[in-house]
Amino acid sequence: MSELLQFVFSGLTVGAVYALVALGFTIIYNASEVVNFSQGEFVMLGGMLTVFIFEAGLPLWGAAFLAIFITALVGVLLNKLAIEPARGASVVNLIIITIGASIFLRGLAQIIFDKQLHRYPSFSGDDPLHIAGATLLPQSIWVMFGAAFVFAGLYAFFTRTLTGKAILATANNRLAARLVGINTNFIMALSFGLSAAVGATAGVLVTPITLTSYDIGVMLALKGFAAAMLGGMGNPFGALVGGLFIGLIEATTAGYLTSEYKDAAAFIVILLTLFVMPQGLFGAKSMERV
Amino acid sequence: MTLLSVIGLGIDFGGITAVNALDFDVQPGEIVSIIGPNGAGKTTLFNMISGIYQPSRGHVVLEGRDVTDMEPHKLAERGMSRTFQNLQSFDQMTALENVMVGCHMSERSPIWADLLRLPSSSRRNRQTQEKAMALLERVHLVKAAHMEASSLSYGALKRIDIARALACDPKILLLDEPAAGCNAVETEEIDELIAEIAKEGVAILLVEHDMKLVMKISDHVIALNYGEKLAEGKPSEISRDPKVVEAYLGSHGGKEAAHALG
Amino acid sequence: MTAYLPPRVRALIILTILIALAPMLFPSSFYYRVGTLIFINSIAVIGLVILIGYAGQISLGHAGFSGIGAYACALGPVHLGLHPFASLILGAVVSALLAWFVGRPILRLKGHYLAVATLGLGMLISMVLTNETQLTGGPDGMAVEGLGLAKAVRETLGFKVKTSVVWYWFGGGMLLIGAWLALNLYNSPTGRVLRSLHDSEIAAKTVGADVARYKLVAFVISAAYASVAGSLLALFNRFITPDIASFLHSVELVTMTVLGGAGSVLGGIAGATLLTALPQVLTMFHEYEHVMLGLIMMLVMIFMRDGLLPTLRKLMLRRAIP
Numbered sequence: 001m002s003e004l005l006q007f008v009f010s011g012l013t014v015g016a017v018y019a020l021v022a023l024g025f026t027i028i029y030n031a032s033e034v035v036n037f038s039q040g041e042f043v044m045l046g047g048m049l050t051v052f053i054f055e056a057g058l059p060l061w062g063a064a065f066l067a068i069f070i071t072a073l074v075g076v077l078l079n080k081l082a083i084e085p086a087r088g089a090s091v092v093n094l095i096i097i098t099i100g101a102s103i104f105l106r107g108l109a110q111i112i113f114d115k116q117l118h119r120y121p122s123f124s125g126d127d128p129l130h131i132a133g134a135t136l137l138p139q140s141i142w143v144m145f146g147a148a149f150v151f152a153g154l155y156a157f158f159t160r161t162l163t164g165k166a167i168l169a170t171a172n173n174r175l176a177a178r179l180v181g182i183n184t185n186f187i188m189a190l191s192f193g194l195s196a197a198v199g200a201t202a203g204v205l206v207t208p209i210t211l212t213s214y215d216i217g218v219m220l221a222l223k224g225f226a227a228a229m230l231g232g233m234g235n236p237f238g239a240l241v242g243g244l245f246i247g248l249i250e251a252t253t254a255g256y257l258t259s260e261y262k263d264a265a266a267f268i269v270i271l272l273t274l275f276v277m278p279q280g281l282f283g284a285k286s287m288e289r290v
Numbered sequence: 291m292t293l294l295s296v297i298g299l300g301i302d303f304g305g306i307t308a309v310n311a312l313d314f315d316v317q318p319g320e321i322v323s324i325i326g327p328n329g330a331g332k333t334t335l336f337n338m339i340s341g342i343y344q345p346s347r348g349h350v351v352l353e354g355r356d357v358t359d360m361e362p363h364k365l366a367e368r369g370m371s372r373t374f375q376n377l378q379s380f381d382q383m384t385a386l387e388n389v390m391v392g393c394h395m396s397e398r399s400p401i402w403a404d405l406l407r408l409p410s411s412s413r414r415n416r417q418t419q420e421k422a423m424a425l426l427e428r429v430h431l432v433k434a435a436h437m438e439a440s441s442l443s444y445g446a447l448k449r450i451d452i453a454r455a456l457a458c459d460p461k462i463l464l465l466d467e468p469a470a471g472c473n474a475v476e477t478e479e480i481d482e483l484i485a486e487i488a489k490e491g492v493a494i495l496l497v498e499h500d501m502k503l504v505m506k507i508s509d510h511v512i513a514l515n516y517g518e519k520l521a522e523g524k525p526s527e528i529s530r531d532p533k534v535v536e537a538y539l540g541s542h543g544g545k546e547a548a549h550a551l552g
Numbered sequence: 553m554t555a556y557l558p559p560r561v562r563a564l565i566i567l568t569i570l571i572a573l574a575p576m577l578f579p580s581s582f583y584y585r586v587g588t589l590i591f592i593n594s595i596a597v598i599g600l601v602i603l604i605g606y607a608g609q610i611s612l613g614h615a616g617f618s619g620i621g622a623y624a625c626a627l628g629p630v631h632l633g634l635h636p637f638a639s640l641i642l643g644a645v646v647s648a649l650l651a652w653f654v655g656r657p658i659l660r661l662k663g664h665y666l667a668v669a670t671l672g673l674g675m676l677i678s679m680v681l682t683n684e685t686q687l688t689g690g691p692d693g694m695a696v697e698g699l700g701l702a703k704a705v706r707e708t709l710g711f712k713v714k715t716s717v718v719w720y721w722f723g724g725g726m727l728l729i730g731a732w733l734a735l736n737l738y739n740s741p742t743g744r745v746l747r748s749l750h751d752s753e754i755a756a757k758t759v760g761a762d763v764a765r766y767k768l769v770a771f772v773i774s775a776a777y778a779s780v781a782g783s784l785l786a787l788f789n790r791f792i793t794p795d796i797a798s799f800l801h802s803v804e805l806v807t808m809t810v811l812g813g814a815g816s817v818l819g820g821i822a823g824a825t826l827l828t829a830l831p832q833v834l835t836m837f838h839e840y841e842h843v844m845l846g847l848i849m850m851l852v853m854i855f856m857r858d859g860l861l862p863t864l865r866k867l868m869l870r871r872a873i874p
């Protein structure tokens with residue numbers, strides 16, 4: 001029993017990270033129907049930038065906020081330089097553009113930083129809490145509550161503020177949004193910035209546990225993507241459920257079956273989901289118009 | 291024997307009934323027109339008959355066999371062919387190739403024969419090309435044969451759409467606004483073409499907004515409104531039907547409407 | 553004169569001439585190696601031209617099939633006592649069967665969903681190759697028995713020849729066969745249906761094409777191409793690691809395909825040539841390899857949406873007709 005609880009703890013921790021990555025996908029997808037394959041690089045940048053700014057002498061919280069801010073800027077630039085000029089391109093083109101961006105950012109990180117594994121101290125020490133025979137790192141609590149905070153904050157943003165509602169309106173119908181005076185280019189930039197900040201936050205929170213290096217983004221992006229699709233593309237609540245579910249599946253696979261194939265679990269889940277219900281758990285069913 | 295029977299056909303989209311309890315028959319060689327204001331459910335009806343939407347209720351019967359829910363390619367094999375209101379051209383292929391794809395059912399060949407370009411494959415290619423060329427001649431587009439579809443005018447693409455559908459050698463042809471966006475001369479040509487096709491024994495189910503065209507060539511008109519049948523009969527009867535007139539222009543515009551439809 | 557030749561024949565002639573004449577510019581046997589790598593990558597890319605360019609379906613998992621082909625050639629001779637070439641065929645059959653088996657559910661998906669499903673498939677293959685250490689040697693890879701081409705030439709024709717040179721001609725021959733098959737397909741009944749799927753599946757259905765079946769045909773053919781390319785790479789390098797099945801390799805293959813112009817065989821080969829040769833030329837900038845690759849991918853897709861060859865052709869036409 002305590003064993004299962006242990007797996008649940010670690011599953012929820014990584015699951016929270018996947019949920020944040022999936023949320024990042026969702027924000028951009030809703031605003032632009034672009035699936036941003038470089039989402040994982042935002043997580044990497046969040047962690048790596050914090051490491052190097054912290055080592056340069058800033059306090060950890062300052063380094064973290066600066067890292068999130070810089071990553072958000074990278075997101076805005078990505079939109080401005082690579083996505084906006086490609087408006088109207090085909091799905092295949094856009095996939096290659098964002099994969100290109102991901103390879104580019106990874107290559108850049110490898111040059112600017114290095115190829116080593118890095119970490120910085122946990123926010124509240126490393127003394128584990130003992131709960132019903134299982135242990136829980138304080139940093140795991142940071143990750144879970146941090147993710148919950150981000151989700152709650154964005155929920156409020158999208159439903160309570162005018163700007164948030166403008167993003168939702170743009171997602172619904174770009175032309176109509178423009179007709180009622182919404183600056184859709186600004187909305188796009190905002191979505192990319194926001195999405196990058198969400199990804200960077202995930203990186204900042206999880207790095208003390210999982211460590212970081214220039215190439216962690218690929219796997220994170222793929223699993224976050226799996227989570228987003230499992231939940232139903234474009235649905236933030238689906239992103240949360242999908243992320244946690246994939247985290248739990250992975251932790252229990254690693255614990256009870258085989259740690260070698262824990263990464264495979266996510267992909268088997270996503271393949272089965274796509275076969276059985278392509279629209280995901282909470283996605284809207286679409287109909288082809290002729 | 292009745293070629294196509296639609297029996298109690300209906301479909302709902304998320305609780306809203308788009309088409310309801312529709313019945314009608316089409317005989318071989320007959321031109322049947324479906325008219326009605328925008329949103330009356332004409333294209334939805336076409337999509338149900340041609341197997342693109344699955345109806346919520348009712349049946350489609352083709353030559354005495356129930357073909358409800360049958361996939362479009364199976365329906366094509368049974369002699370049903372259609373065109374589209376918003377063009378579905380193969381943009382990156384030439385006009386000729388567009389029509390050649392229409393000949394698919396008569397030129398189907400094993401993949402390895404095509405990969406190795408065996409003589410059987412080349413022969414089929416030649417036969418298809420001749421057939422497609424003849425069809426292009428029929429729609430007066432031989433000159434455009436080797437032009438990419440994306441570079442052709444809307445009117446030309448509309449006619450290619452018809453040629454492609456004819457290439458399937460259909461028994462019944464569903465035409466969704468074949469004259470939309472065409473100028474007067476082109477409309478005239480399409481009008482003649484439809485009459486010709488029907489004379490060869492192919493039944494035609496037509497959705498069209500050009501009332502002059504409809505009234506001139508139809509054997510039989512069905513008027514829809516809000517997804518239900520409003521009236522059915524000969525063109526001359528329909529154009530005088532007060533319910534139809536009202537649906538089109540409201541009761542005020544009665545006189546003008548009667549004139550426009552007449 | 554060439555004006556009277558069908559485009560299919562013209563493309564083959566151009567390709568043959570290029571392959572035959574390129575060695576005149578080679579200062580060392582290193583270039584024969586690069587040439588061979590280009591041919592091998594081109595074979596995988598031609599498969600993707602059929603899938604992406606003809607049929608309009610995306611795959612981010614085709615490196616998985618290359619992995620199957622490669623490991624078939626690594627394991628076949630050791631465990632089944634097969635000749636390396638028979639192993640190549642076996643790999644292609646296994647890849648085609650796998651593609652046929654998983655293709656039906658996968659190809660019902662479209663766009664991003666299809667991309668993710670194929671990606672997942674590729675990842676699973678790559679994980680099996682990495683984790684089944686006892687069989688595959690794990691991430692460190694394993695040695696592969698060669699084809700013995702140079703020896704065969706010496707024994708049958710009686711003259712000595714460098715392995716890299718024999719492989720160049722052998723790879724070039726295989727590429728010509730691959731290109732010939734794909735070019736045959738382009739203007740055939742089957743090829744036309746595949747190309748029609750690119751623009752309108754619905755219209756293809758209404759003229760009687762079993763769309764699901766034709767997508768599957770394209771997927772299976774392209775899987776076989778990828779598998780053969782993987783086998784050739786294993787036999788050529790005499791060594792193989794699971795990297796061949798990685799996500800990055802899948803992405804590279806798709807990039808090559810789209811970069812040159814996905815719609816045509818020659819475009820695909822141009823893309824493969826560029827992306828294979830570039831890193832070799834830029835070895836001194838090894839550090840910057842990924843940055844360059846990423847930049848190229850973005851720039852071409854933004855500014856030359858149809859790929860290099862079609863864009864160049866359009867530019868030339870525009871100049872010809874003022």
